Amino acid sequence: MTPLSASNSALETTARRLPGDLAIWFFILAELLAFGVFFVVYAFTRANHVELFNAEQLTLDRTSGAINTVLLLTSSFFVVRAVQVAEAGFSRRAAPWLAAAFACGAGFVVVKIFEYAEKIGAGISLSSSTFYMFYLSLTFFHFMHVILGLVIIAAMWNGARTGRYGPDNMNGIETGAAYWHMVDLVWLILFPLIYVMR
Amino acid sequence: MKYTSQSVALPYFIAAIGLFVGQIVFGLAMGLQYVVGDFLFPEIPFNVARMVHTNLLIVWLLFGFMGAAYYLIPEEAETELYSPKLALLMFWIFLIAGAATILGYLLVDYATLAEMTGNNILATMGREFLEQPLLTKIGIVIVALAFLFNISMTMLKGRKTVISIVMLLGLWGLAIFFLFSFYNPGNLVKDKFYWWWVVHLWVEGVWELIMAAMLAFVLIKVTGVDREVIEKWLYVIITLALVTGLIGTGHHYFWIGTPGYWQWWGSIFSALEPIPFFAMTVFAFNMVNRRRREHPNKAAVLWALGTGVMAFLGAGVWGFLHTLAPVNFYTHGSQITAAHGHMAFYGAYVLVVLTIISYAMPLLRGRAANSQRAQVVEMWSFWLMTISMVFITLFLTAAGILQVWLQRVSDTPMPFMQVQDQINLFYWMRLWAGVVFAVGLVTYVTSFFIKGESKPLITP
Numbered sequence: 082m083t084p085l086s087a088s089n090s091a092l093e094t095t096a097r098r099l100p101g102d103l104a105i106w107f108f109i110l111a112e113l114l115a116f117g118v119f120f121v122v123y124a125f126t127r128a129n130h131v132e133l134f135n136a137e138q139l140t141l142d143r144t145s146g147a148i149n150t151v152l153l154l155t156s157s158f159f160v161v162r163a164v165q166v167a168e169a170g171f172s173r174r175a176a177p178w179l180a181a182a183f184a185c186g187a188g189f190v191v192v193k194i195f196e197y198a199e200k201i202g203a204g205i206s207l208s209s210s211t212f213y214m215f216y217l218s219l220t221f222f223h224f225m226h227v228i229l230g231l232v233i234i235a236a237m238w239n240g241a242r243t244g245r246y247g248p249d250n251m252n253g254i255e256t257g258a259a260y261w262h263m264v265d266l267v268w269l270i271l272f273p274l275i276y277v278m279r
Numbered sequence: 280m281k282y283t284s285q286s287v288a289l290p291y292f293i294a295a296i297g298l299f300v301g302q303i304v305f306g307l308a309m310g311l312q313y314v315v316g317d318f319l320f321p322e323i324p325f326n327v328a329r330m331v332h333t334n335l336l337i338v339w340l341l342f343g344f345m346g347a348a349y350y351l352i353p354e355e356a357e358t359e360l361y362s363p364k365l366a367l368l369m370f371w372i373f374l375i376a377g378a379a380t381i382l383g384y385l386l387v388d389y390a391t392l393a394e395m396t397g398n399n400i401l402a403t404m405g406r407e408f409l410e411q412p413l414l415t416k417i418g419i420v421i422v423a424l425a426f427l428f429n430i431s432m433t434m435l436k437g438r439k440t441v442i443s444i445v446m447l448l449g450l451w452g453l454a455i456f457f458l459f460s461f462y463n464p465g466n467l468v469k470d471k472f473y474w475w476w477v478v479h480l481w482v483e484g485v486w487e488l489i490m491a492a493m494l495a496f497v498l499i500k501v502t503g504v505d506r507e508v509i510e511k512w513l514y515v516i517i518t519l520a521l522v523t524g525l526i527g528t529g530h531h532y533f534w535i536g537t538p539g540y541w542q543w544w545g546s547i548f549s550a551l552e553p554i555p556f557f558a559m560t561v562f563a564f565n566m567v568n569r570r571r572r573e574h575p576n577k578a579a580v581l582w583a584l585g586t587g588v589m590a591f592l593g594a595g596v597w598g599f600l601h602t603l604a605p606v607n608f609y610t611h612g613s614q615i616t617a618a619h620g621h622m623a624f625y626g627a628y629v630l631v632v633l634t635i636i637s638y639a640m641p642l643l644r645g646r647a648a649n650s651q652r653a654q655v656v657e658m659w660s661f662w663l664m665t666i667s668m669v670f671i672t673l674f675l676t677a678a679g680i681l682q683v684w685l686q687r688v689s690d691t692p693m694p695f696m697q698v699q700d701q702i703n704l705f706y707w708m709r710l711w712a713g714v715v716f717a718v719g720l721v722t723y724v725t726s727f728f729i730k731g732e733s734k735p736l737i738t739p
Contacts, residue, residue, distance in 0.1 A: 103511055103514070104518070107511075107515045107518050107519075108518050111519050111522045111523075112522065115522055115547075115548065118547055118550065118551065119547055122543070122546075122547055207540040208538050208539060208540065214540045214543060215543075218540065218543065
């Protein structure tokens with residue numbers, strides 16, 4: 082057996098195993114479906130009100146959106162590092178990575194709260210216009226997912242600190258990681274769709 | 280039956296069936312009142328008959344759920360029920376309170392009943408489905424708490440399975456959301472807003488968990504499929520039910536004074552609500568196809584498959600029909616709603632309770648399954664009730680489409696009562712379908728009294 086084919090077969094075995102608990106994947110698919118339908122409805126509604134959407138889109142804070150994108154991506158990277166370290170058998174060393182991921186996620190929440198405060202201060206609400214209804218609904222549903230994700234990361238951090246994870250016990254950390262990447266993924270569609278695309 | 284304390288389920292199931300018969304009697308009376316307006320007037324006016332019809336439905340389903348819990352929780356937990364005595368005491372309290380309430384509706388007029396039962400202290404009466412006097416509502420809470428205590432303690436001291444956790448989650452949710460029936464703000468919009476927290480979050484939220492758990496329990500028993508497989512399906516179903524159903528409440532908030540964004544939230548999330556019901560259909564058929572044993576109780580398998588199909592049609596398809604805000608703009612509160620209500624309640628909750636009764640009743644009576652003859656009669660009753668319910672739904676849907684057209688869409692809209700005259704024919708057809716349903720129900724009750732050689736109980 083050449084080294085290449087050996088690594089290939091190793092790749093195949095890892096590819097076949099579902100990372101994390103099956104239940105979280107059902108949950109993720111259900112979440113993606115709900116967000117997906119919301120995005121499609123947004124697209125169709127925008128097509129009927131292009132001018133309104135374009136005009137009000139300009140009032141959104143793209144800088145804070147971009148900062149939040151960087152924060153979530155970095156956070157996801159830290160989670161990946163935590164999973165890798167845990168899989169290598171160093172559960173306790175995964176804890177700082179998870180703490181860093183938590184900090185980035187918390188940063189997202191802070192930036193978002195400032196953004197919301199600014200919008201609410203300007204008198205914008207769910208009833209202001211169809212565009213703002215979509216902007217607030219979609220970002221708020223996502224915001225709630227970030228908060229749930231932070232709770233999950235905190236639990237993972239606690240687990241890592243007590244040395245719970247390792248090559249034989251990856252279920253908990255992988256399950257949480259899969260959820261967090263979903264939160265990240267949704268934002269990567271949401272941000273360009275609502276803030277940028279014209 | 281593996282544990283003797285499971286036998287407390289028996290009186291609950293018998294009471295459920297008895298009240299079911301009462302519900303259908305009042306349903307027929309009302310169906311007649313639609314076409315012969317003064318039938319039974321002034322003794323039992325339409326509004327009273329309707330109240331009895333809907334309240335009996337809810338009460339007998341609750342008896343069914345409680346009976347199901349008393350049957351399946353000990354078996355899942357692999358231990359005797361925490362307190363069979365408490366369960367029996369609660370049975371009698373609930374039955375007597377329920378009967379007294381119905382008699383109250385029938386014997387005194389509603390305003391007097393309200394006065395007699397302390398509605399002036401805390402006004403909770405007068406709202407659809409939540410018409411019960413304050414005393415009855417308090418009684419329901421006490422019975423529910425004692426019941427939850429009893430089954431939670433049973434689960435805590437025994438094995439904790441996914442089925443029993445989902446069942447308990449649903450039952451706790453049922454009790455918690457019922458508390459909103461005590462909140463009755465003077466503002467009509469707020470009143471309706473929270474009213475749906477009981478009604479919607481029951482039938483399109485926590486009851487779906489109860490239903491999925493009951494179906495999963497029966498499917499494990501009659502198919503012998505691995506618990507692991509069934510539990511994964513349960514995860515899918517409850518996730519989908521909660522993701523879609525909670526915010527899906529918004530589809531009741533169209534044009535009742537709530538902010539406009541509910542039209543978007545309600546439409547989008549409730550449009551996804553058929554998915555968990557479809558998952559339940561696929562689940563039921565998939566498990567039966569992969570069965571590892573031929574269970575002697577064929578009737579129970581039929582009821583379980585029927586639940587899957589009819590719940591999807593009634594709750595899923597007929598619900599989706601009028602759930603999008605632009606459609607609901609025309610159909611709101613029409614006979615389309617009545618059509619959906621009938622098939623959804625029958626397909627989802629009536630059938631799931633009859634499924635567990637069909638499975639558990641022979642075991643409670645000391646045999647694995649009823650005799651072939653009894654099962655054939657029982658299956659006849661399934662087809663009679665199910666097919667007639669399909670026709671009730673179709674006639675009401677036809678009536679609804681015509682009603683919406685004449686009253687709301689046409690260039691020369693007609694007033695409500697004139698439209699009712701125009702759709703009279705469909706009400707007659709619905710009534711006859713209802714008579715067939717009643718025949719099916721009599722057939723069902725008869726099946727319990729048919730003797731014959733039954734399958735002996737082999738205790739594993």
